[in-house]
Amino acid sequence: MELPKTVVCKLKPTPEESEKLLATLKAFKDACNYISKVAFERKVFNPVALHHMVYRETRQMFKLPANLAIRARDRVAKAYKLRRDTLLQFKALSMDLDERIFRLIYKPERIFASISTLQKRVKPPLDIGEYQRRLLEDAKPTHAVLVYRNNKFFLHITVTKEIPEPKGNNPVGVDVGMKNLLAASNGFKVKGGETLRKRHHFRGLRSSLQAKGTASAKRSLKRLSRRERRWVNTILHQVSRAFVNSLKEGDIVVMEKLTGIRNNAKHRKSQNGDFHSWAFRRLQSFIEYKSLERGVPVVYVEPRNTSITCPRCGHVDKANRKSQSLFRCTKCGFQHNADYVASLNLSRLELAPPGRAPVNEPNAGMNGDFKMNHYDSPASPQASAVGS
């Protein structure tokens, strides 16, 4: 099985190469805006139909090489798949590269990227570390995105990684949330408080910059949120890595499908709740990726009262959840950490998908004294496997 992976590589072009790359990026952006205008005005969004309207013009007006003209058209067509009610503008200096306009040249001392520009190809070396070098070594990348950011050029190179066929039969439920960033039924747990504290720190800085409202304050604001995202990303990578390291052979990761604000543009900006759902989804995707890399299958299940169901007697009651952190069953008195209970219920959902009898053997808990003698599976839980 193969898994795609993006390797971000800094480029080290000469001043002359930089000029060529920058001119090409600008032409690509202008071409996208031209194509976007044609598409929007004539209401033609199908890539093939659009091609006939803009291909020759794109090449003549912006002097783009053939495949860059095609990539520009594709980028525009793709963007209009999401929304067609407004004229889309392209501002970022980034362009898509395929195998005709980009390839890697492997030399013993360095790896070079050969990239088509408006004039000739440029061949700057990649400025990368050992880790990236190893990822690129036996890869045959066919796709990359060139990005200009903070006066530097980056190549986001897509490579495919060979991974073991996922297999396993021991479900490990993983609950992500505010109190515990991660709580798993194998006993692995990471508190979320630290993340939130740091977040508060950033929020304070941000509101004082917002109050200023000057151009330079706005720039700092942008930088800040990038820094914030990077910081959160690093935490999520560390947490997911540590969790995946805690898995044993034969484990299956079971997570809850997160619902809600996924594609809601209105909520996307600056809402604190939205920040958290973004972070939680990201954490899940990191866990998924790192698990699959190790051949551990990943399954998402529909949320089914996982936080209020008693894992011992099956009693479902909002009152079971005494507080954010405490679960106590109103029927049988079973008591435990609430996030841990949710993760246990998740692992059980995977054990009892529709048509399969519930399995009663206890899962490995974090407390030795915690035993489950009987478990009534919730009615017809929906389980769906997620492939690569």
Ligand SMILES: [Zn+2]
């Ligand atoms: Zn109970």
